[in-house]
Amino acid sequence: DAILLDSYSNGHAINYSDLYNALREKRICAAGLDVRDVNRTHPFKTNLSALNNCYYFPFKECNHTWDMRSAASESVARAVVSALRLGRNSEQEER
Secondary structure (H helix, E strand, O other): OEEEEEOOOOOOOOOHHHHHHHHHOOOOOEEEEEEOOOOOOOOOHHHHHHOOOEEEEEOHHHHHHHHHHHHHHHHHHHHHHHHHHHHHHHHHHHO
16 A cells, blocks of 8 residues: 655644654555655654655645646647647648
């Protein structure tokens, strides 16, 4: 099993010690921590980061630059694909 945790989830506490032990002992196969501030000190962050089955994901709202780049990239990719399709259709009509 794998889990995704919001480290700011409405005041509910995460027992990082238990999480670390469960990951280390493979009782949980993998965990992702959804964090709003990746530079903030989290309990057990050093220990959890040392595990190869624990990942930190930046919170979407704080990662607006990436979201904007992703949206722009998608728009450009769609335009390129559309242009290529139009070009292919023109070539076929010319034949």
